[in-house]
Amino acid sequence: MSDHRPTGIKRWLYTTNHKDIGTMYLWFSFIMFLTGGAMAMVIRAELYQPGLQFVEPGFFNQMTTMHGLIMVFGAVMPSMVGLANWLIPMQIGAPDMALPRMNNWSFWILPFAFTLLLSSLFMEGGAPNFGWTFYAPLSTTYAPPSTDFFILGVHMMGISSIMGAINVIVTIFNMRAPGMTLMKMPLFVWTWLITAFLLIMVMPVLAGVVTMMLTDRHFGTAFFDAAGGGDPVMFQHIFWFFGHPEVYIMVLPAFGVVSEIIPAFSRKKLFGYSSMVYATASIALLSFIVWAHHMFAVGMPVAGELFFMIATMLIAVPTGVKVFNWIATMWQGSLTFETPMLFSIAFVILFTIGGFSGVMLAMAPVDFQYHDTYFVVAHFHYVLFPGAIFGTTAAVYYWFPKWTGKMYNETIGKWHFWLSMVFVNLTFFPMHFSGLAGMPRRIPDYNMMFADYNMWASIGAFGLGLTQVFFFVTIIMAIRNGKKADEKQWDGATGLEWDAMPTPAPYHSFSTPPKVD
Amino acid sequence: MTEQAQENKKLIRRLIGIVGGMFLFAFALVPLYNVFCDITGINGKTRGQALYQNVDIDKSRVVTVEFLTNINRGMPWKFESRLRSIDVHPGELNEVIFYAKNTSKFDIVGQSVPSVSPGKAALYLNKTECFCFDQQTLLAGEEIEMPMKFFIDADIPEDITRLTLSYQLFNITDSVYAESVGTK
Secondary structure, eight states: OOOOOTTTHHHHOOOOHHHHHHHHHHHHHHHHHHHHHHHHHHHHHHSSSSSSOOOOOOHHHHHHHHHHHIIIIIIIIHHHHHHHHHHHHHHHSSSSSOOOHHHHHHHHHHHHHHHHHGGGGSSSSOOOOOOOOTTTTTTTTTOOTHHHHHHHHHHHHHHHHHHHHHHHHHHHHHOOTTOGGGGGGGGHHHHHHHHHHHHHHHHHHHHHHHHHHHHHHHOOOSSSSSTTTOHHHHHHHHHHHHHHHHHHHHHHHHHHHHHHHHHHHHHSSTHOOOOOHHHHHHHHGGGOOOOGGGGGGGOHHHHHHHHHHHHHHTTHHHHHHHHHHHHHHHHHHOOOOOOHHHHHHHHHHHHHHHHHHHHHHHHHHHHHHHTBBBHHHHHHHHIIIIIHHHHHHHHHHHHHHHHHEEEEOOOHHHHHHHHHHEEEEHHHHHHHHHHHTBBSSSOOOOOOHHHHHHHHHHHHHHHHHHHHHHHHHHHHHHHHHEEEOTTTTTTTTHHHHHHOOSSSOOOSSOSOOOOOO | OHHHHHHHHHHHHHHHHHHHHHHHHHHHHHHHHHHHHHHHHHGGOOOOBOOOOOOOTTTOOOEEEEEEEETTOOOEEEEEEEEEEEEEETTOEEEEEEEEEESSSSSSEEEEEEEEEGGGGGGEEEEOOGGGGGGGEOTOOEEEEEEEEEEEEETOOTTTEEEEEEEEEOOOHHHHHHHHHHOO
16 A cells, blocks of 8 residues: 655644654654753752852743743643544544544644744743743733733644644544444543543633633733633633643543553553542542632632542542542552653652642642642642653553554663653652651742752752753664564554554555444 | 545534633633632622611621732732721621822722622622712812711621621722713
């Protein structure tokens, strides 16, 4: 079969191929990951010692803001969309995504969106400096002029994500191979289907809230301005109505990834497939009624605090189901510990630690102490770095042989894992302690009593940053002159992409639908 | 294949419907939020003008009401309460005088926005007369004494023995001027 495609830059600009677009998404997210990571290095360098050493407090605030925005919208979300593009058609037996042109468009919006956002760093008044949560009135009355670039950038990212999500839903609903019923779909497809629904439900709310900011700033409305009858606390309600489902958007696809990898290297079927599906769906549903646990300290009535506290704790139940299912899958399996498996096991352990600190934060009475401290920073970095990012990393190592037909260097992969594992804990574990002792977030200077914790965290962060170079090197080496991968690299792997497709995966996935039994 | 394309179209239309609906929902949250706060009295928002009729006075209880005044950015007025706090019996009608002075060289329109803490006490604070119901226009250098009459509902929960009524004063000259130009 001949593949008609333009060559050179035109191949990438005009492509409607799900694999090309997936590749671009993944590389884009990796570039953003390094960009946001560089900002984290600035933050950790400044926090290495108490006092002000390297940057002005104003610039420090820009760094924390941009680091958060870029990691959330530029690194984690596009990496998940990249995996979806690569894997969903292969896993459900489809020739491509359902809407290939829209797919191209939704990717190519992103570089422009992030150019807008990053250009604000070079503007007069500096980049946005109000934290990635952009609370009003910091982001309206007191914000730098570049905030409008941020607003436009968020609009564009939102459009891109919504189009990506629509594409995923249409593909999964209408393009499955005959016989591939919903309850036969691989879990990665399931988690992405649920994620896509979350995306189309909450990204428009994000678009709404930044639109309100824009009209408050320039067109005389007063959504968040008490002088005109508005309410700044309302900003937090609307933002977190988006913001809480957003955290599941970032991590659910990673749940799907490890639910594929752990059975493969345990050489067992996934334990409790249907309970995994239902648990994911209930996590997604619950995520809509827990938003105010991010704002226990605004002065809610006790009844409200109790409601959001209990609803939040309920999420621990389906999450616990998933964790126990992963463990039960490994139980009495014939385990081997290749790089993807190592990342997946670390995911289960470290994500659970992040889950536990989440339950602590969910308790309204104690949250008053933890609120806006490094404990919160420790919590969400534990669920995002070893959660979302280890998940993506595991996925790349696991499917790389399938995608390219080449094998990465297992030794360097394992180095990448073990160094990441050590440094991720060295970076984020001490933050629990400094947070419990009262160190506030987003402040460039701190009390002497936090000096040791911060020094460890900074050393860990520099190590963690450098370690990601191993990832880059492994991937480049494997692409350039990796050994030829076996037809089925992992003997425990299951699914259409392994069983019904040659290695490397052909440019067009399934021209004729595969047989599903 | 065309059948598939048609099905895709149908599904896309529905999904775009959800997207549009959720975008509108974000804006609908604004009035919903206000209605919710009005009904429950959370967020410390007081209600509009109340009537003082057939109110029972509970002499056995005393509630301390404290007054706070704040000036928003860009508001060159002096603004204070003549009383820092007052002890009242629930049901009793009280009057407190607030004082404001325009210390600038311009005529300015001010609007004060009340807020009650703890939030749930807002439902039980009834105002029969308040400067916050209207805008105040003070000419350059002008000063004014503004009365505020209120009573505490006798149903106020036992555990509230002290509440704070705070007023934030905003400069709304620009928006008032813009409106008057717009209506001409």
